[in-house]
Amino acid sequence: MKTIYILITALFLSTASSFAQIEGIFGDIIEEVQEKVGDAQQDAADTASMKEFKNEIKEILAGINGLDKYSSELKCIYLIIKLASLDQDLEVRAQNAALCKEQYDLYGMQLMVKASYTGIGYCYDSIIELLEENSERHRTPEFKQLLNEYEAVSNIVLSCLSGGIAQENLGDCIEFKGKSKLEIDFIITLGSALTTFDSFQEGMNDPYYNTSREVRDYIHTLLGFLFGHYNPVAALAQSIEIGANMSALPCK
């Protein structure tokens, strides 16, 4: 067990300055970590809620490639937002679970989400490279294109909200007529990441201010946060902790 902690600490130190090193060291420690968390993960995988959850993940992964008109980078951002928000939700629910068995299942689901980051490991290379190359003051044409594409998708959600549709009823917006269930979820997930920021824009009241630039800056910051916090390396470290928590539960 000590070896894993040493490797992960070393990994964190090395990746603090560069995300690009994730791939190499990652492969060396994954097997050892899987051994530690694997049993608990397998036990939790048999519950009904886990099966439902796994099917949902499978459906998303199977359908995502069909969304041809969006770039592969944007599809990756969608997958990461989807997993990260689930991850965050499960963490809070596991912490607040009143029953031991419920907490055990939620930890198991969290492990599945953590494992899913490795399944979309290919997503990290190109976007992390873009994030490393770009700053708010200097952006490459490639990164500008990605920000513009993201902004265009989020504008659909923002126009639905400004048209009087409530956040929880976004799926009913006329803009989504004729779109598949997955594409609607794709647009709402990406766009909703910006709705908190947008709902308070009233207070930044200056008609001469370029809000589009502010939106792109916010997307840039969001991507930095997502890829910095929700990546396979961080997931591995957290998986060990969750595995230990599960083993300590009396109802395991």
Place this chain on the structure above:
Amino acid sequence: MNYTKLNLLLFISLAILLNSGCGEKKNSSAKEPKEEPIITVEILDKIEAEQKPITDKLKKITPIGSEDMDTWMPGKLGNLNRVTYKTNAIPTSFTFVTIASFKSLNDSDQLDITLMDGAGHMGSITISPFLDLERITRSTSTDKGFQKTINKNGTVYFQKYNKQDDTYILQFTTNDRYLVKIETQNITEKSLWKYASQFHFNALPGI
């Protein structure tokens, strides 16, 4: 006959000249004076740097939990009853947002509150510019309504009124941590402030 034709030609030419002259004058008077934006990248950078001691603390704090919010959020505001309430309303924004709506019995008066906890990474980034509301808002007053900032008991409020819809918006930060927006419909300015004072923001955990 020739003189008549010449006079007519001169008259038409004069009319054209006068008309085009008036047109130019009209166009130039239609141009509005170009105003400079009050929000610039430099201003936002300056606010970010000044508010860093607060946002650094916020980054390290865990957002308020749903249970604490359930305890804090009132179920009634005077004669308005809470009709909708949701914590963590926008999970994919990675900020803890609570939304609640209050209505009178006959549905005519309405108050909505949106409260974002600035704790956590994205929360601290989102709240940053609003920690200096006075600097990023412009006061205006037209036939359609008004907007202004008000300094009341040490808190800066941004207030906006839309005459056509009879709607008020009150936006502010509190406890150096929460970003609040209160929107009302069919409620007087006096009642807006009365209802706003019934939310006990000081009872919420600070930084």
